[in-house]
Amino acid sequence: MTVLILSGVLVLVVGGCVCVVRAARGGPRWVRAVATATLAVAELLRVADPLRSSSSRRSDAQGD
Template sequence: MVGVVLVGVLVLVVGGCVCVVWADRGGPVWVRAVAAATLGAGRMLRRYQRAERRRRINSGGGGD
């Protein structure tokens, strides 16, 4: 079951990346919408990771 979920996530990520490239080359409107959603999700993930890193540093849990 976990494998099926991971494969599904992988398909979504690869599909999102394909849409980003296709939209950059002037794809249809739906591709641009998927590309915008993919890029937005990437920005949110980066923001979350930076915040987590700051919390870890500020709490004294320096990391390995």
């Protein structure tokens, strides 16, 4: 069951990336809509993650 869910997520991510590339080249309206949604989700994830990623970078630098 977990493999099925992860496979579905992977298909959505790859499809979103393909739509972003295709929209940059001027695709149909639905491709531009999917690309916009993909970029919005990526921005939300980037904004929500700085605390976790900065703390992991700090711990990596301290380990050296």
